[in-house]
Amino acid sequence: MASQSKRLNQVFEAEFDFVWRTVRRLGVKERELDDAVQQVFMVLSRRLDGVELGRERSFLFGTARRVASDYRRRYRSSREDLVDDEPVPRGQSPDDPAVLVDRKRARAMLQEVLDEMPDEMREVFCLYELEGMTTTEVADTMQISTGTVASRLRRARELFQRATRRLSARLQFEGKDR
């Protein structure tokens, strides 16, 4: 019991940030992040004795994606907007080269783009592009082959580029429309 508690503490210390970032990027709203992360670690605490040493991150990721999926499903069923609570405010003129968008707004737009991606693409994209993992690390974490990682990443990048181009065009259109 004591050793399990110690291990749980160690895993929490090592992986809390990763789990927090993961559930956020997989679509859990800011106001519910604490609860979602807590659920992930609750599952870990109950299954810790069955989790192989060194495989904790993989277990946590698998749990985090299920928890995040559960939240997203509830957002949909309650017709809540998948985009986070913080509205993305309208900016200044699109032709103004000095326009600066603060990080929070950019982050909200990124989330909007991520939310458009299918889960499998989004997960790979987040781990590789945002978490900075290698394809091997992504494969290990997601328990899929590196070939699958590569193909999902390629597809996810296409989707990302398409979505950002669309968003960019929309912003320009809205800017000129005012």
Next chain:
Amino acid sequence: MKDRSLQDPPDPFAEALLRSAEHDGPTPRDRARVAASLGLAGATTVTASAAKASSTAPAAAKASLLGGMVKWWLGGLGVAFLVGTFAGAPEPHAAAPAPSSSVDIPVAISAVPAAKPAPAMSSPVVVVAPVPSASARPTPPALSPSSSDAAPSVPKAPTAAPSSGPSLADELAALDAARKAIEAGDADAAEKALSRYRTTMGEGRLASEAELLAIESAAARADHAQTIALGSAFLARHPSSPHRARVTTLITRARKEVP
């Protein structure tokens, strides 16, 4: 993010969006809050400075609040899997969200969109699993502990929209019953609990956990053939499962018993 540019030449807008995630991360306060709600010993050390800065609550009041929170949690969830590990005091309700620093990001276009249009009618409240809310911080010491016992966080009341299926907590509770039965040596009760799980949850999020418990149940009742069969099927289905080692051990033990 070296060599991770999405295209050549890189789209500055896309790059700016990606860069906005570089600062994703919890604050020490977030970490402390979740650690405290999980009863992790680390919470005490993690929260130490924040708590010191923000708390005026006497230690006794904190202890009472913690006791109340634990009672509420265990009552709500019906399990006591972390009993004995509650060493950390919860953070007092003083936390204001960290101000978001405004790091300017030049983007290719400048007009920023409004968020998706708000629904005409107010959104129903979200139903959440009946687990203790990490964000349900104890109320200030002016309130009695009992008043904070059942005070989950924000707009997550039972007044909500219809649930879209069993919650994670439901699944945990169902599996917990099976687990307890196995530990108590009650194979029949374990099988019933697992059967109930399969019936009510189907391909639940913890389906692989249920499979593992079924293997453990078979091992507990010395049904070696079943242990080997279920275990082998599990390994074939989940070759990279974190439970691989445990299942392999159970199979190995069962094989030794088979004549």
